[in-house]
Amino acid sequence: MRIKLATLACTLLWFVLSALISMAFLSRAVLSAEQEFDLLATRLSEQLTQKLQVNDTILDSYAAFAMLDHQHAEQEQLFVRQMAARYPQMVSLERIRRVSQQQLPDWSKQMAARWGSDFRLHAYAAGSLAPRYPLPAWPDYYPIESIQPLTQAVRPLLGADIKHDPQLQQPLQQALRSGRASMSAPFLLREGYRGHVLLQPLNDNALLLQGRPPEQFVALVLRSDYLRPADTTLPAGMRLSLRQHGQPPTAAAYVDIPGQAHGWLSTLGFPRLQLERTLGSEAQTLDLRLDWQLGWFLLSGFERSVIFCQSLLLLLLLAVALRFYRGLLSKQQRRESHLFYLANHDRLTGLANRNLFYDRLQHAISRLNRNGKRLAVLFLDMDRFKPVNDSYGHATGDKVLQLIAARILAIMRSEDTVARLGGDEFVLLMEDVESNREADRVVERLKHAIQQPYEVDGHSIRLGVSIGIAYYPEDGMLIEELLDVADRKMYGDKQPEIERS
Numbered sequence: 001m002r003i004k005l006a007t008l009a010c011t012l013l014w015f016v017l018s019a020l021i022s023m024a025f026l027s028r029a030v031l032s033a034e035q036e037f038d039l040l041a042t043r044l045s046e047q048l049t050q051k052l053q054v055n056d057t058i059l060d061s062y063a064a065f066a067m068l069d070h071q072h073a074e075q076e077q078l079f080v081r082q083m084a085a086r087y088p089q090m091v092s093l094e095r096i097r098r099v100s101q102q103q104l105p106d107w108s109k110q111m112a113a114r115w116g117s118d119f120r121l122h123a124y125a126a127g128s129l130a131p132r133y134p135l136p137a138w139p140d141y142y143p144i145e146s147i148q149p150l151t152q153a154v155r156p157l158l159g160a161d162i163k164h165d166p167q168l169q170q171p172l173q174q175a176l177r178s179g180r181a182s183m184s185a186p187f188l189l190r191e192g193y194r195g196h197v198l199l200q201p202l203n204d205n206a207l208l209l210q211g212r213p214p215e216q217f218v219a220l221v222l223r224s225d226y227l228r229p230a231d232t233t234l235p236a237g238m239r240l241s242l243r244q245h246g247q248p249p250t251a252a253a254y255v256d257i258p259g260q261a262h263g264w265l266s267t268l269g270f271p272r273l274q275l276e277r278t279l280g281s282e283a284q285t286l287d288l289r290l291d292w293q294l295g296w297f298l299l300s301g302f303e304r305s306v307i308f309c310q311s312l313l314l315l316l317l318l319a320v321a322l323r324f325y326r327g328l329l330s331k332q333q334r335r336e337s338h339l340f341y342l343a344n345h346d347r348l349t350g351l352a353n354r355n356l357f358y359d360r361l362q363h364a365i366s367r368l369n370r371n372g373k374r375l376a377v378l379f380l381d382m383d384r385f386k387p388v389n390d391s392y393g394h395a396t397g398d399k400v401l402q403l404i405a406a407r408i409l410a411i412m413r414s415e416d417t418v419a420r421l422g423g424d425e426f427v428l429l430m431e432d433v434e435s436n437r438e439a440d441r442v443v444e445r446l447k448h449a450i451q452q453p454y455e456v457d458g459h460s461i462r463l464g465v466s467i468g469i470a471y472y473p474e475d476g477m478l479i480e481e482l483l484d485v486a487d488r489k490m491y492g493d494k495q496p497e498i499e500r501s
Contacts, residue, residue: 005326008387010318018311024214025307029298030271035272036235041290044229047289051089052280058083059181059198059220059283062093066218067202078150089226092154092194093147096162096217101139101482111145111159121159126166129190134162142172142217153190162219171199176213179203181283186224186242186254193389194224196254197281224254236260237267238292245285254286267295346420348398349405357419357427361479362433365472375431375472376439379486380408380446381494382424383464392459399456400463407449411442426431427483436471443467466494 065079080093099107104121112119121143122131135141142163147154160166167187172184189195201214227242234240239259243251273292280286299307344356352360364375382404389397401424402457408418408426417429433439450465468490470476475485 002329003129003326006322010322014315014318016384017314021310022307025303029303033235033292033294033298037275037290037292041275041277044240044290045279045288047230048227048279048286052284052286054087055089055198055220055222055284056181056281058087058090059200062201062220063202063218066095066216074277077148084149086184089223091189091191091221091223093148094144094219094221096142096199096219097145098213098215099141099143101137104141109221110231115158119159121161123136123161125163131156131160157190168197168199171197175199175201175217179214183244183284186252189221195222197221200283216466227255227446228257234259236297237294237295238290243287243289245287247287249289262293262295262297267293272292288415310450349402349420351405352417352419354419354421357417358430358479360417361482364429365479368472374433375429376433377470377472377482378428378430378439378443379468379470379483379490380426380428381466381490382450383466383494385424385463388461388463392457392461396456396459400454400461403454404450408446411445411449427486433471439469443469466490467497468493
């Protein structure tokens with residue numbers, strides 16, 4: 001039991017110490033991850049802020065160009081080419097004009113003369129590339145009248161009314177209300193990738209004084225993927241999303257990097273780092289969200305190897321300590337067993353002594369009280385043994401006693417108890433005795449064996465034996481009663497032997 005408890009204690013100690021070693025490395029790794037998370041959030045915020053400022057600069061420059069120069073198309077194309085070469089996030093620059101129902105015929109003629117006879121005022125439904133034409137009569141329209149650079153992919157957008165474009169309705173309304181630039185949600189561009197639009201009104205002071213809405217707008221079409229972190233690798237498991245300010249997590253995102261998923265077991269007990277930060281200007285207000293579920297992946301291969309080696313070394317030390325303790329315990333148990341043996345056995349013959357015999361007899365009586373069987377106690381006393389000591393010495397007598405003990409053990413069953421009370425007196429315990437005849441047969445065999453000659457130190461020695469039997473429960477219920485009865489019967493058996501002598 002003590003070995004099992006010691007093994008359990010060593011196992012628990014190894015587990016606790018290994019856990020503490022792991023926690024020490026993990027605590028340092030988590031602290032380092034938190035610092036890295038804060039630095040990364042700051043770096044990403046700075047990058048995004050710079051990109052958004054560049055977008056504002058591009059739009060403001062084009063707005064200023066559009067207000068100062070309305071006729072020089074070649075200069076506008078040169079300006080756009082320079083912008084596109086310098087800012088790869090730019091897809092196109094557009095001009096949009098507010099056209100009333102009364103102005104529509106003249107405006108349509110001007111646009112047809114500029115872009116060709118196929119030019120039409122039209123609109124697009126959500127998720128459809130098929131134009132709606134002709135449009136219903138509305139008080140005013142907001143068609144696109146110029147796109148730079150003009151490609152075959154975007155040419156069908158000329159004449160498209162953004163007021164009824166599902167992607168641009170909201171930024172147009174915001175620009176009309178505020179008189180400032182506004183930003184659309186991300187959507188799929190005709191070029192095949194996701195983008196968004198910055199729309200800015202060209203505010204005419206005269207119109208503002210009259211309380212009338214702006215007549216012209218400029219739009220900057222941008223690639224949304226340009227907002228992705230540049231030259232910044234996100235750590236394993238980190239998620240990044242960039243959405244319009246105030247939009248729920250389910251809204252369309254300009255940038256959404258899901259990050260590498262990890263199982264619950266590899267992240268159990270680790271904290272989740274989260275950050276939400278608002279960036280940009282009034283026109284481009286974005287929410288940057290970072291989410292990082294930490295886990296075992298924070299540890300490098302070297303750190304894991306160190307943890308494993310330390311845990312293995314600790315296990316080996318505890319195993320050595322447990323083996324040493326087991327050796328001490330085994331030595332103590334052997335010493336205790338030897339002391340128990342000496343206290344309960346006869347030193348000369350190795351048989352049970354009086355104490356052990358009494359104990360086994362008491363246990364046997366207790367068992368018989370439960371199952372109702374019988375037992376027999378045999379008391380043996382050697383005849384003519386004293387002359388052996390007197391004639392040949394005590395050493396020879398001791399050897400004869402050892403031979404007698406061996407012969408008795410050879411006759412008795414393994415479950416019987418053979419004890420030496422002292423001198424040449426022996427007592428035997430036979431359990432589960434079915435009948436007196438069974439005990440009588442054992443007595444005959446004992447006498448025959450004991451009375452055979454003993455060859456010791458060149459001497460042939462003959463002895464006799466007297467045996468008395470007491471049965472439980474007929475002859476007594478107590479140990480002393482059984483021994484007294486067996487002793488008296490032994491003397492009764494000894495008397496005929498004396499008379500024959």
